[in-house]
Structures are given as structure tokens and as C-alpha cells.
Amino acid sequence: MKVVVQVKLMPDAVRASAIGATLRAVNERANWVSGVAFERGVPREYELRKHTYAELKAAGLGAQAAQHAIKKVCDAYATLKANIRAGNLGKPGSKRRVKAESKPIVFRPEAAHPFDDRCLSWQYDTRTVSIWSTAGRLKNVRFACSAGALRMLRESRKGESDLIERDGVFYLIAVCEVPEAPLNENPSGFIGVDLGIVNIATTSTGYRAAGRGLNRHRKRQLELRRKLQAKGTRSAKRRLKHRARKEARHAANVNHIISKKIVTTAERTGRGIALEDLSGIRDRVRLRKDQRAPLHSWSFHQLGRFIAYKALRAGVPLVYVDPAHTSQQCSQCGHIDRRNRVDQATFACRACGFYANADDNASHNIDRKGQDVWTAGRESRVPATP
DSSP states (O other): OHHHHHEEEEEOHHHHHHHHHHHHHHHHHHHHHHHHHHTTTTOHHHHHHHHHHHHHHHHTOOOOHHHHHHHHHHHHHHHHHHHHHTTOSSSSTTTTHHHSSSSSOOOOOOOOOEEEETTEEETTTEEEEEETTTSOOEEEOOOOOOOHHHHHHHEEEEEEEEEEEEEEEEEEEEEEEEOOOOOOOSOEEEEEEESSSEEEEETTTSSSEEEEHOOOOOHHHHHHHHHHHHHHOOHHHHHHHTTTTTHHHHHHHHHHHHHHHHHHHHHHHHHEEEEEOOOTHHOOOOOHHHHHHHHHOOHHHHHHHHHHHHHHTOOEEEEEETTTTTTOOOOTOBBBGGGBBBSSSEEEEETTEEEEEHHHHHHHHHHHHHHHHHHHSSSOSOOOOO
């Protein structure tokens, strides 16, 4: 499986200026290539290279940098075409789709640019890299990362690495090919995981990750942004830029902690994990105005992705179940009634009188559905011998 490792570059002032100029130069040239591709109807990569490669070389790009700029443009148009075909930009004639189709793709000055092993070499013992730039080869550029990330880079790094600039800091995003653990073909059961906003995750094993702290953090960040935006001074704008993505980083850290706890428990007990398939939930539900911000900042998809890749690395089976009626069905007798859900936190069955926390009850329903999905997928389809 592929895992990305992010390392922080720590160049001196002169080299930082050269790296920044290189990133701006390759993205400026990529914008020119994008314009040529748009005018010529987005030809194939080989044909586009014939129209652009010589000028890219004349503009000061190295051979590999020129090739990567052309390939980056072709990949961007391929992604745009796939999004249009999938309907992600709306129906034909919609404002968003017309805007996307009517002009060339534009790359930001600090957008990621790929470097292969000819443009970038790693020295793991000294924690330095040698990287191509428009000002020549930059050697002994220091980088910083954790001991685990360094070990993964040393043992598993494959292919290209992307250089990006974020808030004036340069990072390298390297792809590592990590071997998958053997899948547990006979789990002893499944851990049902109920995802929510009040409680981020509730499992059928009794673990509950309360969302109180994260929701409080989000509310505080929202109020701070409002105050700084209302102030509108230069220092307020500087503080806004400094605080950008702080909420997202905090939420990602919380999701990493929760996913690691769930996967570790499943691995230790020999069980699988069952998650609800919540795709499209934001389009299906109708909410009051004060409920919209919490729903749209709910990072259930990110938590699900973290659980998925950690489970894959640990060899833990993962299944997705239909979320229908998991909060209205009694986990003891199976009775389904909307009135069983008394309020957000309380479940009381109208048929058998079972009383429990609503999220705990839902996690047990997901647990059972996960076992059914796994059994249905594993059962033999070979006709019986007459």
C-alpha cells in the first residue's frame, strides 16, 4: 500500500530564495503549457511535448523539470475530464461547469511540483537532500521529520516526491510503498463504530470519543475569525493568515488518535471493524441554520479514511454497512420505530423496554450488520454437488 511522508525543508536564506524561485518558475511555465494545451484541444502528452518541450528548455528548465511540467498539465486536464464525466461540476450548461470548461487550468505559484530521483536525492544519515533548482543544484539542504518517518523513507520510499510551499515553508511529500499485513480471514467478531458530532466515535466495545473538546475548539476558532475579519486591519489579516488551517490540523490530530485506538483494539482482539457508509449524507439531510456549520465541519470522511488505511496496514478486516435505521432499531429485539430515539443521547425501545445510550445502541446494530456483510461476502457461491 502507498503511504505519504511529509518532511519539512530547512534551507538557509539563499537556498530558500532559490527553491521559491524554482517553484514559481515551474508553475509559471506549467501555466503556459496549459494555455497551449487548451488552444490545441488538450492533445496527448507526446504531442503536447512536441509543441512545448523546446521552449521550456529555452526558458531555463532542466530536461526532467520540463517533462514533469508537461505531465502535470496533462494529469490536471485528465482529472478535470474525469470530474466532468462523473458530474462533479454539475450538469451541461451549469455555471460551474461552463467556468471550468471555458478557460485553461491555472496553477498557483506555490502549487506542488514533482521531483524524481534525477532531480532529487536523499541522504538519510545526514538528513539532507540535494535538489535541482533554476539556480543550479542545491546540495546539503537539511530536512526535519520524526524517527518513524525517517525509517519509512529509508526502507520504503519509491518514485517521485512533491515539493510544495505552505505559508512560506517548504515541504517534500514522498510516496512510500509499505507492505500490507496479512488479512485476518477469520475475525472473531466485528467492532461497530457509530460516527457522530456530539460523540465523534462510539464503538460496540464501550469506547467513546466525545466531541465536546473538538466542537468547543471549532467554536472558538470561528469566533476568533469573525473578530479578526471584522477588524480588517493589516495586523488582523496577518493573524488570520497565521491561524489558517489551525482548526483542520487539530481535527486531523484528533482523528488520528481515535482511529489508532479503534484499529489497535480490533487488532489486539482479533476482530474486524464495521463502519457506516455515510457518503452523501450532507445532501440528504435538512437542518436548521444553526446546525449547518457543525454538520459541514464534521470530518467523518477523514476519520473513515484514517481507520481504513490503519486497518489495511494492520491486516484488520473492514466492512461498510447501510446506515439506515441504525439509530432507530433496538439492538436487543430488532424493533424499528422512530420514537425509540427519545432524544440525541437516549434510546428506549417501545417494544421490549430496552434502555441505553443511543450511540451505544447504534454501535451494536452496526456491529451485527458488519458481521452479516462479512458472512455474505465470504459464503461459497459454488453449486452443491448433486
